[in-house]
Amino acid sequence: MIRPDGVPLKTAPASRSMMVDGTLCESVDMMVSCGFDGGARDAYSVCNTEVAPMPTTIRLDDDTLARLDAVAASSSSTRSAVIKDAVEQYLEYDAWFRQQVAVGQQASRNGDVVAHDEAKARIRALGVHVD
Known part of the structure; x- marks a missing residue:
């Protein structure tokens, strides 16, 4: 693996996703060491430093x-968790919707x-009244 700036990447086991030297390490099983000379020690110690999520107001x-x-109280959750879940659901729906629009546009073309x-x-055949 090579970073966008050309630095070779080494891997080491870890348990979290985080930013390392400007590179997002997303794998749960393997984290990326961003070219540190210390090898596995650097990969393990740097990649096991958790990065806090960015706050949003x-x-x-x-x-x-x-x-x-x-909603938070009824689900034994927090405001933050409910908001995060709602945003994730919206983003998933939005991605699906945009993909469906693209499919429809291609079909039209x-x-x-x-x-x-x-x-x-066809709608009338389903038993729906149409003007």
């Missing part, structure tokens, strides 16, 4: 904050489309 109105607290009247007929 959001402003919520009182009603939203109360609803957030209710390929001419794989249904005329408006045909789409309405």
Whole structure:
């Protein structure tokens, strides 16, 4: 493995993901030593130093904050955990949605489309009233 700046990477066992000399070490089983001369000692000691997540501030109105607290309390969780989960779910959905839009755009470019009247007929066949 080579870093973007050309420095060879060495690996060593570790248990956390973190930044090491500007490189994100994401593997749970193997962490990356970013070219330190000390070999395994540097890889182990540097890569086992946990990096705190970046704090983010959001402003919520009182009603939203109360609803957030209710969800956290009902799930024996914290505000932070509920917000983190909601953001992760949103980002997963957003990635899926964007991929589906790209699929639809490609289908349209390929001419794989249904005329408006045909789409309405298909919806009516499902038992849905369409004007």
